[in-house]
Amino acid sequence: MVNKILKLNGRDRDILATSPLFKGMSQQGFSKVIEHVAVSSFEAKDLIFREGDSPEYFYTVLTGFVRAYRLNREGREADIAVYGPGDTFAETGIFNSDAYGFNAQAAEGITLARFETESVRKLVTESPEIAFALMTTLSCNLKNALECVADDRLHTAPQRVANFILKHCPESAQSARFRLPFQKSLLAGKLGLAPEALSRAFSSLKSAGVSVHGRVIEINDVSALRRF
Amino acid sequence: MVNKILKLNGRDRDILATSPLFKGMSQQGFSKVIEHVAVSSFEAKDLIFREGDSPEYFYTVLTGFVRAYRLNREGREADIAVYGPGDTFAETGIFNSDAYGFNAQAAEGITLARFETESVRKLVTESPEIAFALMTTLSCNLKNALECVADDRLHTAPQRVANFILKHCPESAQSARFRLPFQKSLLAGKLGLAPEALSRAFSSLKSAGVSVHGRVIEINDVSALRRF
DNA sequence: ATTGAGGTTTGATCGAAATCAAAACGCAGC
DNA sequence: GCTGCGTTTTGATTTCGATCAAACCTCAAT
Numbered sequence: 001m002v003n004k005i006l007k008l009n010g011r012d013r014d015i016l017a018t019s020p021l022f023k024g025m026s027q028q029g030f031s032k033v034i035e036h037v038a039v040s041s042f043e044a045k046d047l048i049f050r051e052g053d054s055p056e057y058f059y060t061v062l063t064g065f066v067r068a069y070r071l072n073r074e075g076r077e078a079d080i081a082v083y084g085p086g087d088t089f090a091e092t093g094i095f096n097s098d099a100y101g102f103n104a105q106a107a108e109g110i111t112l113a114r115f116e117t118e119s120v121r122k123l124v125t126e127s128p129e130i131a132f133a134l135m136t137t138l139s140c141n142l143k144n145a146l147e148c149v150a151d152d153r154l155h156t157a158p159q160r161v162a163n164f165i166l167k168h169c170p171e172s173a174q175s176a177r178f179r180l181p182f183q184k185s186l187l188a189g190k191l192g193l194a195p196e197a198l199s200r201a202f203s204s205l206k207s208a209g210v211s212v213h214g215r216v217i218e219i220n221d222v223s224a225l226r227r228f
Numbered sequence: 229m230v231n232k233i234l235k236l237n238g239r240d241r242d243i244l245a246t247s248p249l250f251k252g253m254s255q256q257g258f259s260k261v262i263e264h265v266a267v268s269s270f271e272a273k274d275l276i277f278r279e280g281d282s283p284e285y286f287y288t289v290l291t292g293f294v295r296a297y298r299l300n301r302e303g304r305e306a307d308i309a310v311y312g313p314g315d316t317f318a319e320t321g322i323f324n325s326d327a328y329g330f331n332a333q334a335a336e337g338i339t340l341a342r343f344e345t346e347s348v349r350k351l352v353t354e355s356p357e358i359a360f361a362l363m364t365t366l367s368c369n370l371k372n373a374l375e376c377v378a379d380d381r382l383h384t385a386p387q388r389v390a391n392f393i394l395k396h397c398p399e400s401a402q403s404a405r406f407r408l409p410f411q412k413s414l415l416a417g418k419l420g421l422a423p424e425a426l427s428r429a430f431s432s433l434k435s436a437g438v439s440v441h442g443r444v445i446e447i448n449d450v451s452a453l454r455r456f
Numbered sequence: 457a458t459t460g461a462g463g464t465t466t467g468a469t470c471g472a473a474a475t476c477a478a479a480a481c482g483c484a485g486c
Numbered sequence: 487g488c489t490g491c492g493t494t495t496t497g498a499t500t501t502c503g504a505t506c507a508a509a510c511c512t513c514a515a516t
Contacts, residue, residue, distance in 0.1 A: 070378040078381035080374050092367040095360070101371050102378070124360065131359040132323070132352065138366040139320040143329050145373035146308050150298040150330070152380055153306035153420050157503070184464070192381050197503055199465050214512080385473070412494065425473055427495050442482075 008113070012039055015062045016113050019086040021137050029129040036119040042106035051103045055093025057114045061085050064110030065182045067189065068102045079189030081145070082107070084181065088137045093117045094124065107186050152192050157201040160191045162228050165210065169222050176222055180215040236341070240267055243290045244341050247314040249365050257357045264347040270334035279331045283321025285342045289313050292338030293410045295417065296330045307417030309373070310335070312409065316365045321345045322352065335414050380420050385429040388419045390456050393438065397450050404450055408443040 008016065013034070016022055022030055039062070042048060048059070051070060059066075061083050068081040068089065080102055083089045090100060094117050124131045151160055164187070169176040180187060188198035202212050208228040209220030219225055236244065241262070244250055250258055267290070270276060276287070279298060287294075289311050296309040296317065308330055311317045318328060322345050352359045379388055392415070397404040408415060416426035430440050436456045437448030447453055 068374075070382060072382040076382065078378060080377045080381070092371055095364040095367040096371065101374060124363070125356045128353045128356065128359065131356060131363065135352070135359065135363055135366060136323040138363060138370060139323040142366060142370045142373060143320055143324065145370060145377060146296075146329060149308045149373060149376050149380065149420075150306060152377065153308070154298060154300040154304065192377075194504055195464070196466085196505085200503085203465085422474055423494070424475085424496085428473085431495085 008034060008037060008039060012062050012111065012113065015085065016060060019060055019088070020140065021060055021086075021088050021133055025129055025133055029127060029133070032123055032127065033115070033120065033130060036116045036123075038114045039111055040114045041111045042109070044106055044108045046106045048104040048106065048112070049090070049100050051101060052099045055090060055097065055100050055117050058088065058090040058093055058117055058120070059104075059115070060088045060113040062111040062113055065107040065186065066110060066112070067105045067107045067186060069105065069189070070102050079186075079192070081148070082182070082186060082190045089141070091134060091137060091141075094121050094134065107182060148192075157191070157193050157197050158204045159228070160193070161198065161201040162205060162208070162210075162225055164191060165205075165217060165219060166222070166225060168217075169219060173222050175218075175220050177216065177218045180217065184215075236262060236265065236267060240290050240339065240341065243313065244288060247288055247316070248368065249288055249314075249316050249361055253357060253361050257355060257361070260351055260355065261343070261348065261358060264344045264351075266342045267339055268342045269339045270337070272334055272336045274334045276332040276334060276340070277318070277328050279329060280327045283318060283325065283328050283345050286316065286318040286321055286345055286348070287332075287343070288316045288341040290339040290341055293335040293414065294338060294340070295333045295335045295414060297333065297417070298330050307414075307420070309376070310410070310414060310418045317369070319362060319365060319369075322349050322362065335410060376420075385419070385421050385425050386432045387456070388421070389426065389429040390433060390436070390438075390453055392419065393433075393445060393447060394450070394453060396445075397447060401450050403446075403448050405444065405446045408445065412443075 016034070016037075017030060022033070025033075040048075040059075048066065049055075049057075063085055066083040066087075066089065067079055068083065069077045069079045071077055081089070090104065093100065120130075120134075124134060151163065155163065168178050184198055185195045188195045191198065193201070202210070205225070205228070208225050210225060211218045211220075244262070244265075245258060250261070253261075268276075268287075276294065277283075277285075291313055294311040294315075294317065295307055296311065297305045297307045299305055309317070318332065321328065348358075348362075352362060379391065383391065396406050412426055413423045416423045419426065421429070430438070433453070433456070436453050438453060439446045439448075
């Protein structure tokens, strides 16, 4: 069930203002864009849009996680990306008016900032600053997508999991501990694995000093994990 | 060996003007950008840039094909994209000054239009038209990359090859025949396959009416292939 | 505390594609 | 037409991860 609040509240506004898309944007630029924003909330499992729909809106995540996935002919699903707080998705619709290229689903209860594709398209031609911000976001999403292809093709399941863990460790830490921001089944999808494969990957990382308690990951020796 | 010609010749200029990046751009916009262009030629196997290099330039392919790939720790290579005539690559450097995210290699003798990242970054803030063209290109590359992830995760080798073939068939054709634009080993890489796997995929498509003679692909019944 | 429903782990099996090895093919240069 | 090199194909084997099935764990609701 979609619940739209037409005005941003203060907290949402703050989250948005500090997201990569708007960070570094002037007050005026920000004000212009948020004239065209609405806040939408979704419950876990709700569909935000469907592959093939016409791209009327694009989104920035305020809270929670969004799962982007595609279907094959038999209806099997494969995740292609996970978007979290501050991430912007489906912004290709601004420049490429063909249909959304994937399904987007709330992985849990979420709130999104929803922008009108059409209105922002106009803003882009008027404001170099807004254009620049969107290009930076596109660049970032493109880099991540190519990285994902490379990771899929180069690394085994345990290596992909190790990489994911290492991204969440402070660069120079000896040891570390953190909490997964979402369900393991979503992490499995993000890494292109079945949940069973993720579970087995975690247990094969025990030998590299990784222990898992529920959603809490503990790394004894970060540099050993790097060598794994 | 890199061979730089500082001025575009007429033919190169035409190719560039009709490439997706410049198609639809005004004469003035085009002129502005090509002040900052050089033409580079490379021989087969030459490296254009290396992952980790600082992104001084980005490129549009004039002729031939470019292989984008990454290495794992053991030095095994995995292709992540193939860029052909009219395609623009490494344009993320304009907005994201961190290093190139992949290695780029000439798959055969090629000519490229080479743009200075820094100069174009300035143009983008001055000209909405140029900004819009770059955003469209970024969008297109992002869509392709996400499509690639989905294809890898959803489809088997024969299905990926079938999809590739179908993209090269006229939408409504009953039967078709076309020539692969590059070596089979490059196609294998593009599809995330070992050359042996591509070869086996082709032979498993014989049952769907696909025959292969060297680089020439013949499809008896396009709609049967679609159902494969 | 008990129940029940998701989510996760473990076990067994299967299948797709990588890898290694060698044969066959295609083609440019002589 | 031959020669020889690089590409592609074919064959045998291995490996990784998917799939199916069942047990287990967690936690919210009763």
